[in-house]
Amino acid sequence: MKLFDAHCHLQDPRILSNVPQIIATAQSVGVAAFAVNGVSEKDWLQVKHMSQSYPSVIPSFGLHPWFVAERSPNWFNTLKQFFDSTPSAAVGEIGLDKGSHGRNVDFSDQVEVLKNQLQLAKTLNKPASVHCVRAFGELLEMMKSMGPFPAGVILHSYLGSAEMVPEFSKLGAYFSFSGFLMSLKANKAKKMLQMVPSDRILLETDAPDALPKSNIDSLFFVDGDPSLPEEPQGQSSTSSSASGTSLNDGSQVLTDASTLPKETLNHPANIHLVLDYVASMLEITKEELAELSYQNAVRVFSYEGSKVLHA
Numbered sequence: 001m002k003l004f005d006a007h008c009h010l011q012d013p014r015i016l017s018n019v020p021q022i023i024a025t026a027q028s029v030g031v032a033a034f035a036v037n038g039v040s041e042k043d044w045l046q047v048k049h050m051s052q053s054y055p056s057v058i059p060s061f062g063l064h065p066w067f068v069a070e071r072s073p074n075w076f077n078t079l080k081q082f083f084d085s086t087p088s089a090a091v092g093e094i095g096l097d098k099g100s101h102g103r104n105v106d107f108s109d110q111v112e113v114l115k116n117q118l119q120l121a122k123t124l125n126k127p128a129s130v131h132c133v134r135a136f137g138e139l140l141e142m143m144k145s146m147g148p149f150p151a152g153v154i155l156h157s158y159l160g161s162a163e164m165v166p167e168f169s170k171l172g173a174y175f176s177f178s179g180f181l182m183s184l185k186a187n188k189a190k191k192m193l194q195m196v197p198s199d200r201i202l203l204e205t206d207a208p209d210a211l212p213k214s215n216i217d218s219l220f221f222v223d224g225d226p227s228l229p230e231e232p233q234g235q236s237s238t239s240s241s242a243s244g245t246s247l248n249d250g251s252q253v254l255t256d257a258s259t260l261p262k263e264t265l266n267h268p269a270n271i272h273l274v275l276d277y278v279a280s281m282l283e284i285t286k287e288e289l290a291e292l293s294y295q296n297a298v299r300v301f302s303y304e305g306s307k308v309l310h311a
Contacts, residue, residue, distance in 0.1 A: 004297035087305025092129025179212035
């Protein structure tokens with residue numbers, strides 16, 4: 001099975017030093033490509049360099065809502081220059097956030113920054129990966145006023161309502177699912193997933209965040225993760241087979257991800273667990289979903305200049 005991680009952050013400082021190992025391990029279990037999303041002016045160059053070093057890395061540049069207040073006066077021109085010099089890049093991560101992180105950033109600023117970036121994505125005819133927390137109504141209205149988006153808008157780690165799926169779909173949205181989906185009640189997740197058109201479904205990890213809620217023995221861990229009390233007896237980034245079922249820190253036995261520290265790092269190889277969960281919710285085989293989601297990702301990332309066109 002080939003899989004395409006439609007949204008991750010391999011440039012994150014928490015895992016950057018492990019990237020060669022992380023990519024090799026994920027590729028060994030079938031992950032063929034990684035859409036790596038920059039979040040601010042501070043990491044766009046790192047994402048660009050990573051894409052030059054790894055054929056499997058699809059770069060994306062964007063200003064994430066959490067970092068809107070830190071933008072420089074020249075941020076938008078800088079962003080456009082990155083696209084000029086990197087034809088293989090998509091747009092992202094951009095978005096709106098009214099959650100615990102986002103409410104510290106002026107919402108009108110978030111709206112202005114998102115509009116500029118969505119318009120740029122339309123102008124460049126590239127897909128945009130969008131973060132949305134507690135602001136789906138506002139996002140939908142903005143997309144209606146600007147849309148449709150024939151190159152695609154990827155609603156990353158989608159946790160919006162089932163009812164909004166058809167409206168977003170009409171505007172060109174794709175729905176990307178990560179381990180965060182497992183935090184929803186199963187009946188709500190199932191109802192929402194069943195509304196997503198089969199040609200609009202993507203899978204992602206959002207690594208190093210969004211660790212799936214799964215048994216320890218099925219998880220891949222990032223080697224040297226400082227949040228873990230000792231090496232987990234699951235699958236490290238250098239191991240392709242589980243060596244046990246629990247992690248014992250001397251006071252408790254940890255048997256699934258819900259008992260791990262919330263800072264535990266996610267590994268892109270854990271996309272298999274997202275695949276398993278979404279396939280079970282949709283009542284289709286893993287193989288069917290892998291093929292479907294891979295082809296959808298290839299389609300959305302096949303814009304002019306994209307690496308996917310030459311893969």
